[in-house]
Amino acid sequence: MTGAVIEIQGLTKRFGRTTAVDDLTFRVEPGVVTGFLGPNGAGKTTTLRALLGLVRATSGTASFDGRSYTELGDPLRTVGTALEAASFHPGRSGRDHLRVAAAAAGIPTGRADEVIEWVGLGSAARRRVGGYSLGMRQRLGLAFALLGDPGVLVLDEPINGLDPEGIRWIRGFLRSLAAEGRTVLVSSHLLSEVQQTVDRVVIISRGRLVYQGTLDGLESGPGRVRVDAADRAALADAVTAAGGSIELAHDGLHVSGLDAEAVGRAALAAGVVLSLLVPEKEGLEDVFLELVGEGGIR
Amino acid sequence: MLRSIRSEALKVVTTRAWWILAIVLFGYIALFAGGMAALFGTISDQADALGPGSSIPPLVYSFATSVGYVFPLLFGALATTTEFRHQTLTPTFLATPRRGEVLGSKVIVGAAWGAIFGVVGIVATVGVGGLILALVGVDPLLDSTDTWALLGRMVLAMALWGVIGVGLGVLVPNQVASIVIVLAFTQFVEPTLRIAAAFWEWSAEVGRFLPGAASDALVGSSFFTSLSAGGGANLLEWWQGGLVLAGYAVVFIVSGALTTWRRDVT
Ligand SMILES: Nc1ncnc2c1ncn2[C@@H]1O[C@H](COP(=O)(O)OP(=O)(O)OP(=O)(O)O)[C@@H](O)[C@H]1O
Ligand SMILES: [Mg+2]
Secondary structure (H helix, E strand, O other): OOOOOEEEEEEEEEEOOEEEEEEEEEEEOOOOEEEEEOOOOOOHHHHHHHHOOOOOOOEEEEEEOOEOHHHOOOHHHHEEEEOOOOOOOOOOEHHHHHHHHHHHHOOOHHHHHHHHHHOOOHHHOOOEHHHOOHHHHHHHHHHHHHOOOOOEEEEEOOOOOOOHHHHHHHHHHHHHHHHOOOEEEEEEOOHHHHOOOOOEEEEEEOOEEEEEEEHHHHHOOOOEEEEEEOOHHHHHHHHHHOOOEEEEEOOEEEEEOOOHHHHHHHHHHHOOOEEEEEEEOOOHHHHHHHHOOOOOOO | OHHHHHHHHHHHHOOOHHHHHHHHHHHHHHHHHHHHHHHHHHOHHHHHHHOOOOOHHHHHHOHHHHOOOHHHHHHHHHHHHHHHHOOOHHHHHHHOOOHHHHHHHHHHHHHHHHHHHHHHHHHHHHHHHHHHHHHOOOOOOOOOHHHHHHHHHHHHHHHHHHHHHHHHHHHOOOHHHHHHHHHHHHHHHHHHHHHHHOOOHHHHHHHOOOHHHHHHHHHOOOHHHHHOOOHHHHOOOHHHHHHHHHHHHHHHHHHHHHOHHHOOOO
């Protein structure tokens, strides 16, 4: 199976005076899990809703292999969707919710029973959704996405509200879906939440693209060296003399401007015995925060 | 389109609203029709007082629409507003992105359930009302083709009310507001207007086009019109009444389709 390529081109959406999405352009390829990241209010949900034809873009286009969602002949069989705060009629059972969608898409009822079993809701399938917990609703939303066995999955914050077992399950599940050649787009406001799952990321802030590419590419921030010694004062003198700058922390001295070897050399020359010398890459989360730094809720 | 209609019908039968409404409709109408049948039946000597040419069985039977029309109306309005209220338009439009198709299916399902309510109402009026008429010695006229034509027009009227409800729900997506409008209009505003309209010639002309009056015209017999001055003389022809009622449905549906139905779903 090969999923469609998602293409967002020059997408802008304004709600009155708020510009929720601002000239956004990115591509999502099949075969990998792509994370769609940004802080609260960055415009992730709005972008996804525009992609799915639920929100009319102010300008720009969003398509699956060149076709807009409303042009897809069999939408649920092409694109599976679980949107944030999945919406269900509280008086309808989980199974009936899926049956209603299956009827609209010409999918046999047996498939509804199958996916509800997959997501672990088998025993609650005939209970009213009004009595479901947040995690159960999240699972039902996922079952809805899987209903048509689609080549593309668009999931808005699917990990929200899941228990640790559920999180582990969904991570493995997303990876296996991508390995089958499907296109998987997963939004989150936490990089750490999807870090182990995604291969590529699209990061937005205030409706604008700030990064698109691999996670490794994101990591190449300027590094620093963590170093420590019994005689911290002598170590600090030696490092500053060699041109490094120092920040004192609970777990040692954080040196920037020098690499690990240069720090070791300076200590050796000054005769300071090191108890610790660790080259550190800047944390992913730090890079992420730096990128979206000026973001925040509008 | 067929898939979408099936999905809409499934939405109705997988929630409780419709049969709760059907049960209340049955009980309410049976009580009304039974009570009135007993009353009219025992005073049938003075039946002429109800207006020239009026006979008791059609009056009793038509309670299913003259009183019961609020049920398909409420049903239709609930069927649409519930999608806005619980944000189920998201999965609905994801499964069927062509929104006009969804609305068309809602209209068809609204009409179908309106007709079902019509049948339920008829079972109540003819079953209970007719039985009581027979018991007190009035011919329930069940072998008359006129009676059956009346019942057919009643089903048609109820189907149209179901569609009007769907249209109202699209036009006023706020569920509480929609329910308040339905109840206030049917229980207070329109009855008052119809009584007031009967006072002057010109207003009576206009009053014939009120939806409830049009509905009574379509059915061709109604307790209320029999009581008001001039009886049924003020009503439109039955087919005109049907067209006026259908006109309301079209106006509501189309104006809703052009406004709230096109909005962003967020
Ligand atoms: N229907 C709406 N009307 C007005 N403004 C809206 C509407 N929907 C979203 N917005 C605004 O658009 C911006 C982007 O919102 P959006 O829900 O897309 O963010 P998000 O990235 O999904 O955030 P979160 O992580 O909190 O889910 C916000 O400023 C929000 O207030
Ligand atoms: Mg969101």
